[in-house]
Amino acid sequence: xxxxxxxxxxxxxxxxxxxxxxxxxxxxxxxxxxxxxxxxxxxxxxxxxxxxxxxxxxxxxxxxxxxxxxxxxxxxxxxxxxxxxxxxxxxxxxxxxxxxxxxxxxxxxxxxxxxxxxxxxxxxxxxxxxxxxxxxxxxxxxxxxxxxxxxxxxxxxxxxxxxxxxxxxxxxxxxxxxxxxxxxxxxxxxxxxxxxxxxxxxxxxxxxxxxxxxxxxxxxxxxxxxxxxxxxxxxxxxxxxxxxxxxxxxxxxxxxxxxxxxxxxxxx
Amino acid sequence: xxxxxxxxxxxxxxxxxxxxxxxxxxxxxxxxxxxxxxxxxxxxxxxxxxxxxxxxxxxxxxxxxxxxxxxxxxxxxxxxxxxxxxxxxxxxxxxxxxxxxxxxxxxxxxxxxxxxxxxxxxxxxxxxxxxxxxxxxxxxxxxxxxxxxxxxxxxxxxxxxxxxxxxxxxxxxxxxxxxxxxxxxxxxxxxxxxxxxxxxxxxxxxxxxxxxxxxxxxxxxxxxxxxxxxxxxxxxxxxxxxxxxxxxxxxxxxxxxxxxxxxxxxxx
Numbered sequence: 001x002x003x004x005x006x007x008x009x010x011x012x013x014x015x016x017x018x019x020x021x022x023x024x025x026x027x028x029x030x031x032x033x034x035x036x037x038x039x040x041x042x043x044x045x046x047x048x049x050x051x052x053x054x055x056x057x058x059x060x061x062x063x064x065x066x067x068x069x070x071x072x073x074x075x076x077x078x079x080x081x082x083x084x085x086x087x088x089x090x091x092x093x094x095x096x097x098x099x100x101x102x103x104x105x106x107x108x109x110x111x112x113x114x115x116x117x118x119x120x121x122x123x124x125x126x127x128x129x130x131x132x133x134x135x136x137x138x139x140x141x142x143x144x145x146x147x148x149x150x151x152x153x154x155x156x157x158x159x160x161x162x163x164x165x166x167x168x169x170x171x172x173x174x175x176x177x178x179x180x181x182x183x184x185x186x187x188x189x190x191x192x193x194x195x196x197x198x199x200x201x202x203x204x205x206x207x208x209x210x211x212x213x214x215x216x217x218x219x220x221x222x223x224x225x226x227x228x229x230x231x232x233x234x235x236x237x238x239x240x241x242x243x244x245x246x247x248x249x250x251x252x253x254x255x256x257x258x259x260x261x262x263x264x265x266x267x268x
Numbered sequence: 269x270x271x272x273x274x275x276x277x278x279x280x281x282x283x284x285x286x287x288x289x290x291x292x293x294x295x296x297x298x299x300x301x302x303x304x305x306x307x308x309x310x311x312x313x314x315x316x317x318x319x320x321x322x323x324x325x326x327x328x329x330x331x332x333x334x335x336x337x338x339x340x341x342x343x344x345x346x347x348x349x350x351x352x353x354x355x356x357x358x359x360x361x362x363x364x365x366x367x368x369x370x371x372x373x374x375x376x377x378x379x380x381x382x383x384x385x386x387x388x389x390x391x392x393x394x395x396x397x398x399x400x401x402x403x404x405x406x407x408x409x410x411x412x413x414x415x416x417x418x419x420x421x422x423x424x425x426x427x428x429x430x431x432x433x434x435x436x437x438x439x440x441x442x443x444x445x446x447x448x449x450x451x452x453x454x455x456x457x458x459x460x461x462x463x464x465x466x467x468x469x470x471x472x473x474x475x476x477x478x479x480x481x482x483x484x485x486x487x488x489x490x491x492x493x494x495x496x497x498x499x500x501x502x503x504x505x506x507x508x509x510x511x512x513x514x515x516x517x518x519x520x521x522x523x524x525x526x527x528x529x530x531x532x533x534x535x536x
Contacts, residue, residue, distance in 0.1 A: 008326065009322070009326075011318075011319045011322050011323070012319075012322065012323050012326060013283050013287065013319055013320060013323040015281050015283035015284055015287075016283055016284060016286075016287035016320065016323050016324070016327075017323065017327055018284075019281065019283075019284035019287060019288070020287070020327065020329070020346065023346055023349050024345060024346065024349050025349075026349045026350070026352075026353035027345065027348055027349030027350075027351075027352040027353055028352075029353070030352075030353050030355070031353045031354050031355065050279075051279045051280075051281055052281060052284065054277070054279050054280065055279070055280050055281040055284050055285065056284070058276065058277075058280060059284075059285055059288065060381070060382070061288070070353065070354075071349060071350045071353055071354070072350075072381060073350060073379045073381045073386035073388055073404075074381050074386070075346060075347060075349060075350040076347045076350055076351075076386055076388070076403065076404030077292060077295065077347075077404065077406075077436070078288065078291055078292065078343060078346040078347055079343060079344045079345075079346055079347020079348065079403075079404055080295055080347065080404040080405070081291050081292050081293075081294045081295030081339060081343060082294070082295075082339045082340075082341060082343040082344055083295075083344075083404070084294075084295040084296075084298075085294035085295055085297070085298050085299045085338065085339055086299050086338075086339070087298070087299065111341045113328070113340055113341045113342050114328070118341035118342070118344055120341055120344070123392065124391065124392065135344065135347075135403060136341075136344030136345065136347055136348040136351070137348070138345075168345070
């Protein structure tokens, strides 16, 4: 499950790592797992897994039924801790809603985690054909418009480090570029200030993304519009959607900077 | 942070509880916390919090910047483990999308956790006035149509136990019923087979919900349609939306049961 760590200092608490590994194992293997399945998936001894499950059960994160174990919706509290803490949803929601209304397409906000983009906010337009995305979904960054915007903003040494991190996404993109192809794509993005992905992540999906900046000008997230290639041409994305996207990215950046510099009394 | 436990057996792993408490503290207190703030919020000694943060940093869940700590989007993996494991999103999404299209309103799926409902899937229609809900959001069950459907399905002793659990929701509903008022409302729901909430959770919000059952007939979730009281009358909810909602709940239940009884070879 977990990437091998090169060094774990004496202060590292192994029990926490193991507990989180067991929670994540459910995401890979599915609902209602037995002790043996969880032991095999995590590489932990059965008595260890059993104690972890008893602990998670007592804390309300796991439920035992007829000898199998499943996660409870309380696990969502952990993911929500990230969303609540960052205030991203509150700040981004009105902007994503307005953009989505104005272009009639789904819009998302994402951040970088290693070489993946992770969706942190989204306003979806119900469609028959849509990319299956929910908050927390991750895709290899280089194959997405959101990811190209985020990668393009990194200093060279940081970019190299980030791209070396193995993807934790569950999908394999249509396009798997080498380092040179990525650098060529990112040079275009740096020059233009926005990024386009035309069916590089998945067939029939096109998207266009722009950076969101904080008060210091640092790129902290990316916002995009997502469309079906059968319905929406690259020209529509660039001539019709892009100006609206850039306006949204700029208004969202201003709100973000305002939130960051709010008086401390408002921080509660 | 954590509710006081009456008994913690000798097998309980305190480090896991503490690690999860620190993650959840960010959800309550916000981004960029200092060691002292986290120590005060969790009731843990500073050296303990420091070791937990070092561990979470090494695992990629926490990032240290200039002496303060913040969660990374990797924390969303934990919440996603629940969503992926339960297959709820995959099974529910097409049904919620069709219902949302057909009534032009946002639709949600929720489960019970203690006395709260927790949203586990949602298809939102972008609207200027909308209830701020995302996956993982929790509300006191008795004040919502989703919650009334779920509470109404519980045996009497289980209902009593569940209602005694303190809410972990961050909102206080407009309506705070006593045990008798809840029982009267649930009797109506049991008789009708669906539930209505008219501005009991929040002013201007109305919703109507129906149960989702598994192959054994047990209620496993609730699905609802949510509307703004200025735009949508109770009559529209009951005469226009209800038949569509009941059809959706029934089709979703059938898919759920089919998924539960799938051949084991498909379980991967």
